[in-house]
Amino acid sequence: MATESLSLAPPVAERPGPIGWTRRNLFATPFDVALTILIALFLLWIVPPLVRWGVVDASFTAPNRDLCPADGACWGIVRDRFHQYLFGLYPVDQYWRIFAGGLLLILGCVPLAVRRFPHKVLYGVAFMVIYPYVASWLFEGGGPIQPVIDTPLWGGLFLTLIISIVGIVASFPIGIALALGRRSTMPVIRALCVAFIELVRGVPLVTVLFMASVMLPLFLPPGWSIDKLMRALVGVSLFSGAYMAEVIRGGLQALPKGQYEAASALGLTYWQSMRLVILPQALRLVIPGIVNSFISLFKDTSLVFIMGLYDLLGISRLIVTSKEWLGHDIESYIFAAFGFWIFCFAMSRYSQRLERRLHTGHRH
Incomplete structure (x- = not known):
């Protein structure tokens, strides 16, 4: 019985580039087409007003609420209170303590990021035991040199990072x-x-x-x-x-x-x-x-x-x-x-x- 050898058909060519990606992911089926159109209409309805409120009509330098625009966002609040967002009510003249504690934390973690650092486990345990005492003394203070800063004054991103x-x-x-x-x-x-x-x-x-x-x-x-x-x-x-x-x-x-x-x-x-x-x-x-x-x-x-x-x-x-x-x-x-x-x-x-x-x- 004679057999006929059939040649393999070439694979279906997909159009490369953004047009091909769009066709495959956004317009592959009628349902995808309808869903893409609905999402596009929703974005056209909600994005332009948000951009107008948050960027076009917004103020980035207003020093207080009295000078803020009536129809736009007032991002001057971030500029005016940025230090409080970061450090809460911590005294401004004592920010150096926070920076010093953060620098010590970064320097202490550098050896842990080195793959072949000798005795990494022992070093990590020692660091986790010693650093909290050093950081607590820096942040809270005490003694004749360091003024005490009560923890209720700690806040902002600084406190979030400490707790987390x-x-x-x-x-x-x-x-x-x-x-x-x-x-x-x-x-x-x-x-x-x-x-x-x-x-x-x-x-x-x-x-x-x-x-x-x-x-x-x-x-x-x-x-x-x-x-x-x-x-x-x-x-x-x-x-x-x-x-x-x-x-x-x-x-x-x-x-x-x-x-x-x-x-x-x-x-x-x-x-x-x-x-x-x-x-x-x-x-x-x-x-x-x-x-x-x-x-x-x-x-x-x-x-x-x-x-x-x-x-x-x-x-x-x-x-x-x-x-x-x-x-x-x-x-x-x-x-x-x-x-x-x-x-x-x-x-x-x-x-x-x-x-x-x-x-x-x-x-x-």
């Missing part, structure tokens, strides 16, 4: 300990960890902060007091640690059982297998979930206003209550939202870069 950085650094080991405890074979340890995680995850953060602000002092001995900021740091760290525990537990459960058996076959102890085999793989698998928890924690710092602390959002509220800028809430809140977005977007992009570098998608 401390919460992120503290919640990570707390989450690891709780995740390991929840999977422990010891009933008491497992029950305590499960009870803590479910209790904390069952209430909103605002409730935890309210309890730390109002109820905690009632249980302290007479004459004892804990700073508001310290209460907020403890509450945020414990709350975030409970959520972090569930993220890490998901990574531990995602590992094949063979990894645990291989570590046991090598004669490793429980802590050696967790440190050298299990945790590195589990943490790599849940990088997106960990970063998502960090981003959520960064945004949740705005809830500390119930404790009388003025973070970036809180100081934005406080600024618009002054007589110079009364009534310009929208501009103030937009600037605060832009600040939150910058840091959250940066964390998201860094996590994607970290995923690509660690090959979390198992690509070869």
Whole structure:
């Protein structure tokens, strides 16, 4: 029986460039065409008025509300109170302390970014123990040289970064300990960890902060007091640690059982297998979930206003209550939202870069 060899047809050529991309992504089907037209009409309806209000008719140099335009935004509030958005009510002549603390933090983190830095783990632990004491002495002061600056005067982006950085650094080991405890074979340890995680995850953060602000002092001995900021740091760290525990537990459960058996076959102890085999793989698998928890924690710092602390959002509220800028809430809140977005977007992009570098998608 004769067979006829058929030549393969050439692949369908796709038009390159922006026209081809537009055809594939915006006008591929009738539904895509209709949806694209509706979105374009919506943008034409909402974007021009926003541009006219925020740019064309806006004022960027008005020193107070009396000189602001009637129909446009008044971004002079950002220029006039920019230092308060950054540092709250911190004394202006003491800003050098914040800059010094930030510089020390950056310089201290540089060795951690070097891949082959010797004894990196030991250095990281020492840095996390020593730096908080140095930063606390710089920011709060004390002694004959440094005037004391009470924590209620701290605010703005400075306070947001303090709460978020401390919460992120503290919640990570707390989450690891709780995740390991929840999977422990010891009933008491497992029950305590499960009870803590479910209790904390069952209430909103605002409730935890309210309890730390109002109820905690009632249980302290007479004459004892804990700073508001310290209460907020403890509450945020414990709350975030409970959520972090569930993220890490998901990574531990995602590992094949063979990894645990291989570590046991090598004669490793429980802590050696967790440190050298299990945790590195589990943490790599849940990088997106960990970063998502960090981003959520960064945004949740705005809830500390119930404790009388003025973070970036809180100081934005406080600024618009002054007589110079009364009534310009929208501009103030937009600037605060832009600040939150910058840091959250940066964390998201860094996590994607970290995923690509660690090959979390198992690509070869």
